[in-house]
Structures are given as C-alpha cells and as structure tokens.
Amino acid sequence: MTVSTLLQRRHKVLGDQSPLFYDEPLHLVRGEGVWLYDINGKRYLDVYNNVPSVGHCHPHVVAALSNQAAKLNIHTRYLDEGIVAYAERLTATFADPLDAVMFTCTGSEANELALRIARFASGGHGVIVSDYNYHGNSTSLAEVTTALPAPEPFGRHARAVPIPNLYHAKQGVSADQLAEEYAAKVAGAIASLKADGIKPAALLIDTLFANEGLPRLPAGFVDKAVALIREAGGLFIADEVQAGFARTGEHLWGHQAHKVVPDIVTLGKPMGNGHPLAGLVSSRELIESFGRNAMYFNTFGGSPVAAAVGMAVLDVIENEQLLANAHQVGAHVHTRLQKLAEKHAIIGDVRGKGLFFAMELVRDRASKEPAGAEARIIVNTMRENGVLISKIGPADNILKLRPPLVFSIANADLFVDTLDHVLSRL
Ligand SMILES: Cc1ncc(COP(=O)(O)O)c(C=O)c1O
Structure with a gap:
C-alpha cells in the first residue's frame, strides 16, 4: 500500500485535519530501542519521541505488559x-x-483533575499559565491554552504570563531582573483576577517549559511566583508530563531544579512507555479531602496492566541508569551542538538539559529574525537522511530534539553529523 493510498483512507475516516508529521507522512511499522522502521524497511534514528522513553518496545516493559494482560486486566474498583x-x-x-x-x-x-482539586481546595477559579502553553485537550484546559488554536475563547478567569527567556532579553537586563519582572507580572495577574472578582486557584506551568521552546531560564524565578500564588490562596500545579521520569538528566522530576515542592505534580507521556498511563501526585490530605467531596473514578487509569507497565518503566530507568545516561549523553550532545553553532550562522541558540534540546534558528543573529521556513526544510531533510526530529515555538523555528533516554554516544554522533550535513546543504 502506498503512503498516498493510506493517507486518503485516513482522511476519509479520521478527517483531513487529524495531525501528522512531515510534508510526506511517515508510515512506521516497527520500533526497537532508538530505532524506527518504515513500511519500506528504512531505518530512522529517533531524536524526537519522549513517550517510548526507555526505548521503543523495551523487552522488559513488553514482557510486563503481556504477562499481566494474559493474567488479569480489569477496571480499577477491585483490590x-x-x-x-x-x-x-x-x-x-x-x-x-x-x-x-x-x-x-x-x-x-x-x-484537568489537578485543576478540579486546586479549585476545590482554594475555593477559587482563576488560573495563571504561560503565554505559550499546552496542558491538554479538555474544555477547562482549552480555555487556558495559548499555544494551539481552540474554538473555546481564552477564559475570563485565565491569565497568561510570558516565561522569562535570557536569549530574548533586552541587552543589559540581568537574570535577576528577568526573574523579578516575571514575579511582578504574576503579581499583576493575581491582582487583575481579583479586580475582576475572581479568586486565584492555581499557577499551572510545565517545569521545563517544553512547548514554550525550552527558554533559557533565569535561576530562581519559579519559587517567587509559587510564593505569590500561595499567598493568594492558590496552588502550584507542576506539569511534568514532558519533564518527568529522568528526562532532564539532573533529577527524576523537573520541579526539583526549581527548588520548590509543588502542591500537585501531573505526570504522563513517558510514564507507560507508550501504554496510556498518567496521573497526579499530591499530598494524601489534599487527595482525601477532594475525594470526600467528589467521587472520582477512572475506568482504565491504574488498571493492573497499567500498574505492571509503570513498574517496569521504573525498573528500566533504575537498572539501566537512564538518569545518568541522560546526563552524560546529553552533555556530549550539548557540546557538539554548540560546536555546530560556531559553524552554522542559522543556529541562534542551543539550550536544554539532559536529553532534551532546543535549537533556535534565526536568519540574523543580531535581529534574531525567526527562520521558520528553514526549520521546516531541515526537519523534512533530516527525515530523508534517516533522523527524526521536530520543531516548536510561536514562530515554528525551534528544533525540538528529545530522543528516548537510551540514546548512546554513537547515536548522538550520528544525529549531530547528519544535522551538520543537512545544515551545510541548506
Ligand atoms: C506539557 C504537557 N502537558 C500535558 C499534555 C497532554 O497530555 P496528553 O496528550 O497525554 O493528554 C501535553 C501533551 O502534549 C503536554 O505537552
């Protein structure tokens, strides 16, 4: 079957807006570790996917899943x-x-559940988010989303505050000043909610600001904002859907870098290595008081198979020392990408930590004019050269580089050499 036939069939039953990567969509049929294989047997190095975080089809995870599925899988209201x-x-x-x-x-x-708990606990409704955020596809989240189009209007109860970014800061502005400015804007958002008669319920942010394009952050700016939301009676919800499970190579959880303990931490994507497993962690006190007032039931969330898979993912992270691997291989990638920036003027900034990098592409290093069209060409040409990456950001000019955590030094070198080759021919 050709790609175009399958695409036509897909459009007929899923609609032509159902999103796909690449100018020519990729028909994948198999995965193993950091490798993906298409219908023609072509092999691709995966430098994008964080969901199969411990590697595509990891045998330990597959065994845990199939053994439990063969024994018992049932909804979640049994011991x-x-x-x-x-x-x-x-x-x-x-x-x-x-x-x-x-x-x-x-x-x-x-x-969505974290917002319900925060609203219950605070008695408020207002939510403060970043000005380029995506936290999910429910109605309440669509009302606070700024990164993707949604028919729901941005909520009267929502305030979007730009995340500080040292790369885009005005010359002469220090990291401390940027952090102070952010705190002042959060204070302003709280005041503006109150002026509209809306009590703040939560500050909801991704601890890596992944969808925002992994901005170059000033130290210690999150804790100031957290103190402000708590003073106003709201809760701090740390979205670790992308940042969690060792991705940053520093800690298991992204919020640890900000030296602040959230009220609620939300988890997802890598948690089940592809199996739909997500959740939130909070204090028992908060969860129990919410539970006394709301009967929350999730048919599949935390099923026996989900638990077996989640456990196996933690085994692999530990047994294969993936936190340390993300740190070591990540440092190697970072150094090599920075060297690449000395050679290719289009690379305005290289940032990130662990195995998550952003490379901001610009037409001119002084004006920082975004090179969005070029980013698109690079992503598609990398794919033709057997390496999968993607792009993000308001101007779509930030390469998003986020391989499975089992990425090796040899994988890293192949990736950077291919990127060098593609940039040289741009
Ligand atoms: C930071 C962040 N939070 C939440 C979500 C939503 O997760 P899901 O697609 O599993 O609903 C996403 C998805 O891209 C995300 O990037």
Whole structure:
C-alpha cells in the first residue's frame, strides 16, 4: 500500500485535519530501542519521541505488559496489589508532603483533575499559565491554552504570563531582573483576577517549559511566583508530563531544579512507555479531602496492566541508569551542538538539559529574525537522511530534539553529523 493510498483512507475516516508529521507522512511499522522502521524497511534514528522513553518496545516493559494482560486486566474498583506497589514506589521518589497518587490515562486528564482539586481546595477559579502553553485537550484546559488554536475563547478567569527567556532579553537586563519582572507580572495577574472578582486557584506551568521552546531560564524565578500564588490562596500545579521520569538528566522530576515542592505534580507521556498511563501526585490530605467531596473514578487509569507497565518503566530507568545516561549523553550532545553553532550562522541558540534540546534558528543573529521556513526544510531533510526530529515555538523555528533516554554516544554522533550535513546543504 502506498503512503498516498493510506493517507486518503485516513482522511476519509479520521478527517483531513487529524495531525501528522512531515510534508510526506511517515508510515512506521516497527520500533526497537532508538530505532524506527518504515513500511519500506528504512531505518530512522529517533531524536524526537519522549513517550517510548526507555526505548521503543523495551523487552522488559513488553514482557510486563503481556504477562499481566494474559493474567488479569480489569477496571480499577477491585483490590490489586500491583497498583498499590507501583503507587508506593512512585510516591517514594517525591519529597514530602507529596505522598499519594491518582491515576488517569492521559496527561490532559491529569491536568484537568489537578485543576478540579486546586479549585476545590482554594475555593477559587482563576488560573495563571504561560503565554505559550499546552496542558491538554479538555474544555477547562482549552480555555487556558495559548499555544494551539481552540474554538473555546481564552477564559475570563485565565491569565497568561510570558516565561522569562535570557536569549530574548533586552541587552543589559540581568537574570535577576528577568526573574523579578516575571514575579511582578504574576503579581499583576493575581491582582487583575481579583479586580475582576475572581479568586486565584492555581499557577499551572510545565517545569521545563517544553512547548514554550525550552527558554533559557533565569535561576530562581519559579519559587517567587509559587510564593505569590500561595499567598493568594492558590496552588502550584507542576506539569511534568514532558519533564518527568529522568528526562532532564539532573533529577527524576523537573520541579526539583526549581527548588520548590509543588502542591500537585501531573505526570504522563513517558510514564507507560507508550501504554496510556498518567496521573497526579499530591499530598494524601489534599487527595482525601477532594475525594470526600467528589467521587472520582477512572475506568482504565491504574488498571493492573497499567500498574505492571509503570513498574517496569521504573525498573528500566533504575537498572539501566537512564538518569545518568541522560546526563552524560546529553552533555556530549550539548557540546557538539554548540560546536555546530560556531559553524552554522542559522543556529541562534542551543539550550536544554539532559536529553532534551532546543535549537533556535534565526536568519540574523543580531535581529534574531525567526527562520521558520528553514526549520521546516531541515526537519523534512533530516527525515530523508534517516533522523527524526521536530520543531516548536510561536514562530515554528525551534528544533525540538528529545530522543528516548537510551540514546548512546554513537547515536548522538550520528544525529549531530547528519544535522551538520543537512545544515551545510541548506
Ligand atoms: C506539557 C504537557 N502537558 C500535558 C499534555 C497532554 O497530555 P496528553 O496528550 O497525554 O493528554 C501535553 C501533551 O502534549 C503536554 O505537552
């Protein structure tokens, strides 16, 4: 079957707006570790996918999934030791008072639930987010989304505050000043909510600001904003759907870099290595008080199979020392990308940590005019050269580089050499 025939069939049943990557969509049929294979047997190095975080089709995860599926899989209102053991192990990785968990199937559900809990606990409704955010596809989240188009208007109860970015800061403005400016804007957002008679419920941010394009952040700006939202009676929801599970190579969780303990942490994508497993971690006190007032039930969230898969993912992270691998291989990639920036003027900025990089492409380093069209060509040409990457940002000019955590130095060299080759022929 040709790509165009399958595409036509897809359009007929999924609609022609159902999103796909690349100018010519990729028909993948198999994955293994950091490799993906298309219908013609062509092999691609995966430098994009964070969901199969411990590697595509990891045998330990596949075995855990199939063994449990062959034994029992049922909805979540029966006693099951697997989910309790998984919850114990997962919550043990968080600081006090984050000692309890609620399971869902998607990051959207986790953030939606976090908003419900924050609104219940604070008695407020207002939400402060970043000015280029995506936290999920429910109605409440669509009302606060700024990064993707949505028919729901931006909520009267929402305020979008730009995340500080040292790369785009005016000359002479220090990191401390940027952090102060952010805090002042959050204070302004709280005041503006109150002026409209809306009590703040939450500050909801991604701890890496992945969809924002991994901005170059000033130190210590999140804790100031967290103090302000708490003073106003709201909660801090840390979205770790992209940042969590060792991605940053520094800590298991992104919020640890900000030296602040959130009220609620939301989890997703890499949690089940592709199996739909997500959830939130908070204090037992908060979860129980919400539960006494709301009967929250999720048919599939935290099923026996989900628990077995989640446990196997944690095994692999630990056994294969993927946090350390993300740190070491990430540092190697970072150094090589910075060298590449000395050679190719289009690279305005290289940033990121662990195995998550953003490369901002510009037409002119002084004006920083975004090179969006060029980014598109690069992403598609990389794919033709057997390497999968993507792009993000308001001007679509930031390469998004985020391989599975089992990425090796040899994989890293192949990726950077291919990027060098593609940039040289641009
Ligand atoms: C930061 C962040 N939060 C939440 C979500 C929503 O997760 P899901 O697609 O599993 O609903 C996404 C998805 O891209 C995300 O990037």
